[in-house]
Amino acid sequence: MNGRTPVSAVRRVQELAVNKFDPPAAYIVKEGVTGPVADTLLSVPVIDPPDVVGHGIPTELLDDVREVGKVFFDLSMEEKKRVSEDGTVGDLEGNSLDWADRLHLLVKPQDQRKLKYWPQKPNNFRELLHEYSTKSKRVAETIVKKMAELLGLEENHFISLYGDQAMEQARFNYYPLCSRPDFVYGIKAHADGGGITMLLQDKEVEGLQVLKDGQWIKVPILPHALVVNVADQMEIMSNGIFKSPVHRAVTNSEKERMSLVIFYSLHYNDEIEPAAALISETTPRLYRKVTVRDYFSVFYPNYLKGERAIGWAKV
Ligand SMILES: O=C(O)CCC(=O)C(=O)O
Numbered sequence: 001m002n003g004r005t006p007v008s009a010v011r012r013v014q015e016l017a018v019n020k021f022d023p024p025a026a027y028i029v030k031e032g033v034t035g036p037v038a039d040t041l042l043s044v045p046v047i048d049p050p051d052v053v054g055h056g057i058p059t060e061l062l063d064d065v066r067e068v069g070k071v072f073f074d075l076s077m078e079e080k081k082r083v084s085e086d087g088t089v090g091d092l093e094g095n096s097l098d099w100a101d102r103l104h105l106l107v108k109p110q111d112q113r114k115l116k117y118w119p120q121k122p123n124n125f126r127e128l129l130h131e132y133s134t135k136s137k138r139v140a141e142t143i144v145k146k147m148a149e150l151l152g153l154e155e156n157h158f159i160s161l162y163g164d165q166a167m168e169q170a171r172f173n174y175y176p177l178c179s180r181p182d183f184v185y186g187i188k189a190h191a192d193g194g195g196i197t198m199l200l201q202d203k204e205v206e207g208l209q210v211l212k213d214g215q216w217i218k219v220p221i222l223p224h225a226l227v228v229n230v231a232d233q234m235e236i237m238s239n240g241i242f243k244s245p246v247h248r249a250v251t252n253s254e255k256e257r258m259s260l261v262i263f264y265s266l267h268y269n270d271e272i273e274p275a276a277a278l279i280s281e282t283t284p285r286l287y288r289k290v291t292v293r294d295y296f297s298v299f300y301p302n303y304l305k306g307e308r309a310i311g312w313a314k315v
Pocket residue numbers: 171173187192199201207208247248249258259261
């Protein structure tokens with residue numbers, strides 16, 4: 001990915017937190033963490049259709065994969081740096097000035113994994129991430145099938161586009177303690193750039209907020225649920241019927257937090273465009289045909305500026 005910051009530069013968030021330094025000026029957002037945050041929690045529709053028995057991922061696996069992520073971030077800085085010197089541990093988006101350290105790994109297609117970047121400590125890390133990515137891929141496929149049906153398309157419409165080259169990227173987000181939670185974002189406001197996102201939140205510490213009707217709303221913790229987020233590619237392919245929501249994560253001065261995100265996406269080489277059946281005289285085409293690779297290359301610089309990329313794909 002373009003513009004990666006070397007790992008030595010991005011690991012400093014945790015190092016700064018460990019050393020009890022206040023966030024450097026660059027991390028401080030002058031206006032503060034903005035926008036009214038609703039007192040109420042978002043009422044997230046819980047999908048638990050009888051034919052898929054929830055997400056079907058054993059709760060122990062969810063707990064275990066969360067745990068190995070935490071153990072990994074608890075390793076010494078030296079040990080973590082051993083995983084990668086090219087920014088794989090750290091921040092895919094370059095120097096985002098988010099109060100987070102990240103471990104970002106391509107997990108599918110399996111033959112494109114770069115195993116040399118996969119932690120070997122704790123020693124069950126690889127096995128658990130493999131198992132989790134395989135099971136979460138099935139969840140993603142079930143969801144995009146349902147999404148096709150909801151749009152009145154043939155149920156395999158999206159699945160066949162994703163194909164066997166569908167990508168899954170795993171991102172462990174580790175948010176160290178932050179002494180200025182009112183002025184520093186864990187992850188700044190953004191919409192996700194893939195197809196759909198499955199987020200395994202921290203079991204105890206809240207932080208995720210979603211923008212709805214101009215107001216930030218806290219997303220509640222459901223310990224063994226996955227938060228499923230429509231991302232930009234599905235907004236494009238549904239010709240704007242499904243919306244990719246803007247969300248962010250805030251920091252915390254008392255508790256560190258970790259989330260594990262799986263981005264399910266078409267492959268870099270694929271092209272995306274609105275389904276032909278969704279375009280008519282009354283519902284004109286809203287997005288151009290673009291390659292996934294081009295979309296991501298526009299996505300990251302926009303993310304760094306706190307802007308959305310989807311406008312670039314508009315007709
Ligand atoms: O940590 C979270 O709850 C949100 C993470 C997120 O939005 C992302 O990684 O894209």
